[in-house]
Amino acid sequence: MPSSQAPPPGATALDPTALRPPIDDAAIERITPAELVARVMTLKASGYTMLLDIGGVDYLERAPRYDVVYHFLNLSGDGATVAAVGHPRRVRLLVGVPRDATDVPSLCDLYPNANWPEREIFDLFGIRFSGHPDLRRIQMPDDWEGYPLRKDYPLRGPASEMTPRPAFALKSNVAAGTPASGKTAAALQKQIAAARAGAATHGEPAAAAQSAATSPSAATAGTASAKELAERPINLKSDSNESK
């Protein structure tokens, strides 16, 4: 259904960080992976003693494709009292990572707590951190294939992980994400009816045709003609009982 709400300017933006509304949550800098360590050392020397968080974002179509987002906090002084802490400042570093060169220097030497979030980004985005002491998967099993938080990773997981579907669902051959519009449902009914007709005539074509001609009531006893089957309304829920 087309939306009656007009999309805001810049809808489905490739780089939302360039269009952000004026929110005063941090000082934002965009740098390259090569500049990262030098910039972080400067920040640490100027009082940004806490690495709050590292996160990853996959922009899929954009170049560079990924962002690794670092949040730093500056707690001035020793922070022994609420007044001494005051309103500390935050810095956000956006590090663009290209699609084919996913190597970012690790910050584990500078901030020991970078260990787990970097492992997590490796695990879920496939971005490698060079110099990381222990770059293993952290959330997913060690033998997992693929990187789940990438945008081209299917929401339901890889095909091998999916729950096996019952046979009738496989026959319907409906692609995932097909809109449940009337047209598609009609096409589905037609397809199932055609499949049934094929199955009915495949077994004993002569007998089926004969019984349909002689007694219409016999159709309900399991030997329905292809025509009747095609016209019978399809109810997937009671389908299995009816065919017995």
Add this chain to the structure above:
Amino acid sequence: MSVVPDSLAMDVVEHTNNRMVLSMGPQHPSTHGVLQVITEIEGEVITKAEPEIGYLHTGIEKSAENLFWTQASTVIERMDYLSPLSNAMAYILAVEQLLGVANDIPERAQQVRVLLCELSRIASHCVWLGTGGIDLGAISTFFYSFDLRERILDLNEFAGGARMHPNYLRIGGLNGDLPTGFLDKLDVVIDMYAPRMREMRNLLQKNPIFQDRTIDVGILSAEESLAWGITGPTLRASGVAYDVRKAFPYSGYENYEFDIPTRTEGDAYARFLVRLDEMDESMRIIRQIRKSLVGGPVMVPDTKFAAPPKETIALSMEALIHHFKIVSESFRVPPGDVYQPVEGPRGELGYYLVSNGDNRPWRVRTRPASMYNLQVLKKIAVGELIADMVVMIGSLDPVFGEVDR
């Protein structure tokens, strides 16, 4: 997530006289969830500890990317399942920043949000207190603290319809106004809190066995805490008075009088005391809100993303259309990114949201306070006794719904 990392597996083969590798968990009653700690011990002393997480990874961040902005708060509440309202609060404040309505939230909605968040902080600390006592064999505390917690969960149920995940906060305000009689029930909880708290303190605070088990265990200095990204009560027990409610006030916290309890010892006992004091401060805020609760609307009037009140739907065609549009295709959020933290029971709980202008979030990144707090276990456990491992895990108070997400 791993069974035994290669580096330690080698040590199993090469173990010398008294060294052995002991895997604790993931199915262990004292790990407060599904945590595996692979410890290397010499006699009873821990020489190496490696926490392994990921056993409760449910892909909430991925799920949230595929839901409408409003729907996402339902799965986000499941992250930190002991204080779901703090999660919802942080996420909803972040979305409101992107929508540009952060300053338009009605006063009553802000007060009720803070009220419920502080109640859920007390409820969350009740779980920590009860289970932390059980870890050390003090079972009685559990019954007293869970009784108090149940009364608070009853309030959740009364307001939002569900005990643990009420999903009562909405983008733009609240799901609905507080039901009639809520404040009377709140008064009952407020009245029972002080004597109940006294009982629980009496059971543990000066108990010599409890003190022996917790004093000087798992010491963290202020510098180490900052370097490891520790926040919340664990950081404040090391002498740093950083609290998001004071440093970056949100939702009207600047209007209330409350202190930030700190200790300087940095051990498990200091964390215990800080959390108990924090519960008292939360109750102080709740009492102030109870006295100063204003009337008025609980939702922004903008019908672009606030569903019209239920009673108008039967009367107004436009209200019905608005309601249908909001339910069926939700609303769009202007493109941009934002980081919004709140002070959860475990520390700074932040959301980094990216919107590309669509009706679903492009990225929902949580700053999981428990994950950073738990990570330091490999630092503080070294040199401690293996029997104190459960004390240290309990004093860090991890919640694995949030650690693994």
